[in-house]
Amino acid sequence: MKHHLKPSRLSLRDVLGVGAVGLRARRARVVLSALGIAIGIATMVAVVGLSESSRADLMAQLDRLGTNLLTAEAGEDLEGNRIKLPKSAVAMVERVGPVLHATAAADIDARIRRSDLVPQERSAGVIAQAVHLDLLTTLGGEVDQGSWLTPAGERLPTTVLGSVAAQRLGVNRTGETIMMNNTRVVVVGILRPLELVPTLDRVAMVGFPAAEQHFGFDGHPTTVFERSTDAAVEDVWAILPRTISPGNEAGVKVSRPSDALAAKAATNEGLTTLMLGLGAVALLVGGVGVANTMVISVLERRQEIGLRRALGATRHAIRLQFLTESLLLSGLGGITGALLGTATTYGFAHAQDWTAVVPPWSLAGGLAATLLIGVLAGLYPAIRASRLHPTVALNGT
Secondary structure, three states: OOOOOOOOOOHHHHHHHHHHHHHHHHHHHHHHHHHHHHHHHHHHHHHHHHHHHHHHHHHHHHHOOOOOEEEEEOOOOOOOOOOOOOHHHHHHHHHOEEEEEEEEEOOOOOOOEEEOOOOOOOOOOOEEEOOOOOOHHOOOOOEEEOOOOOOOHHOOOOEEHHHHHHHHHHHOOOOEEEOOEEEEEEEEEEEEOOOOOHHHHEEEEEEEHHHHHHHOOHHHOOEEEEEEHHHHHHHHHHHHHHHHOEEEEEEEEEEOOOHHHHHHHHHHHHHHHHHHHHHHHHHHHHHHHHHHHHHHHHHHHHHHHHHHHHHOOOOHHHHHHHHHHHHHHHHHHHEEEEEEEEHHHHHHHHHOOOOOOHHHHHHHHHHHHHHHHHHHHHHHHHHHHOOOOHHHHHOOO
8 A cells, every 4th residue: 555745834934934044144135135125115104104294284284274264366457557456345245144254454655674774775575564453363373572453553653574574674573663665663563474374474564544644555455354154165255256346356366375285285295106106116126136136045055955855845845935035035124114214204294393194004005015026026036946956956057
């Protein structure tokens, strides 16, 4: 009675053991090969993490600032002249039911200088505007130094500077004076940056009555700011031009400042796609490095392969050995890259005062890509090793 011997199967522990032999014997080569994989994975994880962190910060800004602010600006006529909005524009907007706040600002003809020693033609790149007292409430702005205009102060030659305007004029504290045309004006406040309306950061603001008394302002606003309920934003947008300027609604341009932050988030998505492509290229280069390492490993270990085959190792066992070695090599690079990418994301987010966000899918996707690279890179060397004849392999030819 004949008994056919069946080849024994390698346990998972044995497979990992024989797969790690080549890695332990050639540590320098392993580190360099894994580095290519690590760079690719780190790039992809960091790009996704930083993009998501930036987007989360933008969304937090939108939640904090609100998306219900609309601005209506005076356009130009056929001759290119600025159209004048009615003096009653704010009052008419406030009559619309869903409107919560409405205010206005207006450009005034005043050259701004640090002092009377500076020639009028050498302005500091700061413009002057007349504003209502409720401007700060409507825009959600905050005073950094000093105070906002008061009912008494809006009639006096006093001003509140935007953050950029204060820097350009060299005003570091309240109580200092600047020149607006030939009028000396006292700085009573400096604002923090206005994220929704950054153009006001470069403005010196005075009250409507003071602008009319000291700078020949005619009282017509150039910009109307309006906040409504979130649900009514689109409806208010549709009627705002004809509410502000009945019969000439084409001369009123309405925009939503929060759209700029939303557009920035969309831009980040496009940049993320581009950077992910670069990370994929780096990962591909790393995979080629792993494949090269495995091919060289097979050539250098022909006698080892021949000896194992002579001792009874099957072709399947040889294939499994080198495929496992390739997977371990890629996995080492993938784990290292994931850790580096995560650390980079948290470090940069902390420096930018963002909330660090590393999506779990980016880590899982990176590790899955690593395993796929390991399989593809090790498949050909593993098949080549398994096809070596024991006698030829032992002879080293």
